Amino acid sequence: MTRTALVTGASRGIGLEIARRLAxxxxxxxxxxxxxxxxxxxxxxxxxxxxxxxxxxxxxxxSEGDVLALAAAHRERFGRLDALVLNAGMGSIGPIAEFPIRRFDKLIAVNVRSAYLLIQQLLPTLRETAGTTGSSRVIAISSLTGTASEPLNSAYGASKAALTSLCETVNTEESLGGVSATALCPGYVATDMTAPLTGDVPADTMIDPVEIAELAVGLTRLGRSAVIPAIPISRPGPLVWRV
Ligand SMILES: NC(=O)c1ccc[n+]([C@@H]2O[C@H](COP(=O)([O-])OP(=O)(O)OC[C@H]3O[C@@H](n4cnc5c(N)ncnc54)[C@H](OP(=O)(O)O)[C@@H]3O)[C@@H](O)[C@H]2O)c1
Known part of the structure; x- marks a missing residue:
C-alpha cells in the first residue's frame, strides 16, 4: 500500500520541501x-x-470549518495516514507591553489550535494505519523560540512551546499503539517568512529548508520503537539556542 501524508502550508517554504521529498x-x-x-x-x-x-x-x-473540512477531505480521499505534517504557521513580533491581543489569538489559532484539531480529527486514521503498518507519525514544525525564549517573540514562542508540548503529550498517550509525534525546532530557516530579516541575518547563514525536509523524511523511516519528542536544529556558529 502507498504511504500517505497530509502536509499543511505545503505551497512554499519548509512545507513544500517536505512535500517534494515525500513525492x-x-x-x-x-x-x-x-x-x-x-x-x-x-x-x-x-x-x-x-x-x-x-x-x-x-x-x-x-478557520475551524476549514480545518475540519481538510481532515475530512484527506480521510475520504485516502483513508490512511502515515504522516501528519503540521507545518502551516505564522510569525509576528513585538514587545509584550504592546502586542495586540487579537494578533496573539490569531497566532494561537493558526500555530496551535489547528494542530490540536487536526490531531484530534485524524487520530483514528493514524491509529488504524499504525495498526496495519506498525507506526504512524505526527511531525510538527515548531521552533527554537518555543524551547528558549527571545525578546519580541512572546506570542510566537508561546505558540511553538505549546506545539512542542502537544507532541510530547501525543507520545505519552498514543506511542504504545504506534502513533508518535516529533516537534522539529529550528532556528531561522531561509524561506519567505524570514526574507524580511535578510538585511540583518543573511539567508546563507540560515538553515536550508531542504535540511528540515531531510529530517522529516528520516522520521517517517523510523519504526515504532523510537519515540522522538523534539529535535532542536541550530544555525552554524555560536548561537546554539538562539534562533
Ligand atoms: N522560516 C523560519 O525561520 C522558521 C523557523 C522555525 C519554525 N518555522 C515554522 O515553519 C513553518 C513553515 O514556515 P516557512 O518558513 O516555510 O513559512 P513560509 O515560507 O511563509 O510558508 C508558509 C506556508 O504556510 C501557509 N500558511 C501560512 N499561513 C497559513 C494559514 N493561516 N492557514 C493555512 N496555511 C497557511 C502558506 O501559504 P498561504 O500563505 O497561501 O496560506 C505557506 O504554504 C511555520 O510553522 C513556521 O512557524 C519557520
Whole structure:
C-alpha cells in the first residue's frame, strides 16, 4: 500500500520541501494552504515528480470549518495516514507591553489550535494505519523560540512551546499503539517568512529548508520503537539556542 501524508502550508517554504521529498518517494499527498494559485502550482509540480496522487485543499488554519473540512477531505480521499505534517504557521513580533491581543489569538489559532484539531480529527486514521503498518507519525514544525525564549517573540514562542508540548503529550498517550509525534525546532530557516530579516541575518547563514525536509523524511523511516519528542536544529556558529 502507498504511504500517505497530509502536509499543511505545503505551497512554499519548509512545507513544500517536505512535500517534494515525500513525492519523490512516491507517497500519496494531501497538501493545503490558503492561496489557491500557489497551492495549485505546487500540486502540479508535485504531480510531475511523483507516482503518487496529490490532493490539494485550500484551507485557512485560522478557520475551524476549514480545518475540519481538510481532515475530512484527506480521510475520504485516502483513508490512511502515515504522516501528519503540521507545518502551516505564522510569525509576528513585538514587545509584550504592546502586542495586540487579537494578533496573539490569531497566532494561537493558526500555530496551535489547528494542530490540536487536526490531531484530534485524524487520530483514528493514524491509529488504524499504525495498526496495519506498525507506526504512524505526527511531525510538527515548531521552533527554537518555543524551547528558549527571545525578546519580541512572546506570542510566537508561546505558540511553538505549546506545539512542542502537544507532541510530547501525543507520545505519552498514543506511542504504545504506534502513533508518535516529533516537534522539529529550528532556528531561522531561509524561506519567505524570514526574507524580511535578510538585511540583518543573511539567508546563507540560515538553515536550508531542504535540511528540515531531510529530517522529516528520516522520521517517517523510523519504526515504532523510537519515540522522538523534539529535535532542536541550530544555525552554524555560536548561537546554539538562539534562533
Ligand atoms: N522560516 C523560519 O525561520 C522558521 C523557523 C522555525 C519554525 N518555522 C515554522 O515553519 C513553518 C513553515 O514556515 P516557512 O518558513 O516555510 O513559512 P513560509 O515560507 O511563509 O510558508 C508558509 C506556508 O504556510 C501557509 N500558511 C501560512 N499561513 C497559513 C494559514 N493561516 N492557514 C493555512 N496555511 C497557511 C502558506 O501559504 P498561504 O500563505 O497561501 O496560506 C505557506 O504554504 C511555520 O510553522 C513556521 O512557524 C519557520
Amino acid at each position: 519523490d518517494d512516491g507517497w500519496n499527498l494531501t497538501i493545503s494552504a490558503r492561496t489557491e494559485s500557489t497551492l495549485t502550482e505546487a500540486a502540479t509540480t508535485l504531480r510531475e515528480r511523483s507516482q503518487g496522487e496529490v490532493c490539494a485543499v485550500v484551507a485557512d488554519m485560522a
